[in-house]
Amino acid sequence: MDTTITKIGEVVVAELRAAGYKESTVRNYQKTIGVLVRYGREHGTSLYTQALGDEFGALTTSPRTGQFSAQRRFSYQRLVAVFDSYATTGHVDLSVQKRGGGGCIGQRQMSS
Numbered sequence: 636m637d638t639t640i641t642k643i644g645e646v647v648v649a650e651l652r653a654a655g656y657k658e659s660t661v662r663n664y665q666k667t668i669g670v671l672v673r674y675g676r677e678h679g680t681s682l683y684t685q686a687l688g689d690e691f692g693a694l695t696t697s698p699r700t701g702q703f704s705a706q707r708r709f710s711y712q713r714l715v716a717v718f719d720s721y722a723t724t725g726h727v728d729l730s731v732q733k734r735g736g737g738g739c740i741g742q743r744q745m746s747s
Contacts, residue, residue, distance in 0.1 A: 636725055640675050640683045643721050644668035647714075650727040667714045683722060688715040 637643075647668070651661050674691050675681055692715040695708040720728035 638683050638722060639681045640668070640672050640718075641681065643683050643718055644672070646721060647717055647727055650729060654729055663710065664714065667710050670711075671714065671718075683718055685719055685722060688718055688722075691715060 644665070648661060648665060651664060671683075671691055672681075674694075675683070675687060678687065678690075680687065692712045694711060695703055695705075697704045697707065717727060717729065720726065
C-alpha cells in the first residue's frame with residue numbers, strides 16, 4: 636500500500652466522489668490535501684504517518700491572522716481522521732464521528 640500523502644489523497648478523493656459527495660465538498664478536501672502535501676514537504680517527507688497527521692491536525696491558528704480558526708480545526712482534523720483510517724486499515728472511512736455525549740439516543744428508558 637502506497638502511503639504517500641498524494642496517493643492517499645487520490646484515494647480519498649475517489650472515495651468521496653464514489654460516495655456521492657458534492658463537488659464543492661470534494662474541492663474542499665482537495666484544498667486541504669494540498670495544504671497537507673505542502674506541510675509534509677516543509678517537514679522533509681512525502682509519506683503520511685499518524686504522527687505527521689497529529690501535528691497537522693493541531694494547526695488551528697491562521698498564519699495570516701494569528702487567530703484560532705474553528706473551520707481550519709474541523710477541516711484539518713476531519714482529513715487526518717480519514718487519512719488515519721486509510722493508513723491503518725487500507726480503507727477510507729467516511730463515516731461521521733459523533734463528538735461524545737450521552738450514549739444511544741433512540742433507546743432511552745421512560746420513567747413511570
